[in-house]
Amino acid sequence: MKDKPKRIRVSGDGLKAGAASRRASSPPEVEVDEVESFYAQELLRSQLRLGLGVLGAFIAVIAAMSLALAALPALNEETLMGYPLAWLIQAFGFYPVICVFAIIYVRAASSNEKRYFALLGDQ
Structure with a gap:
């Protein structure tokens, strides 16, 4: 019988510090105005209504x-x-x-x- 290869434990300790810090960084914070948030929600609702209406009509x-x-069985x-x-x-x-x-x-x-972008432009 052949000897089984020795098991090796692999851990994340060998990662480079630069690679770990690049992965852990988050995108820059962007302040979202309450009005913009409201308009975005209204746009989503409007698009949902439109999609459901078109689907129902289709x-x-x-x-x-x-x-x-x-x-028409004659066809x-x-x-x-x-x-x-x-x-x-x-x-x-x-x-x-x-x-x-x-x-x-x-x-x-x-x-x-x-219309959504026109409303945002008026602010």
Whole structure:
């Protein structure tokens, strides 16, 4: 049998003082005004409201499109390039809806941020 290698205990005592002090340093303190804090919280709430509103509207539109496709069985009988029309609508019709909602969200979110920075600039 081979002899087992001797276990070596490793500790952090061998660290260089410079490396330890660099890691332990904290970023400089920045004073945050109560007004800025309030505006930042309002911006977060506004963005959350916007996100939830867009999500709810998106789900409603997608559900309406799905129900419309289910309610119109004639779309399954019509074919285009060998595929039922309902399949093509589901495959390619939802992407423009996704893009429209994404554009709406981005424009509204940037508008919220512009108002936020305009309020901070007025101080």
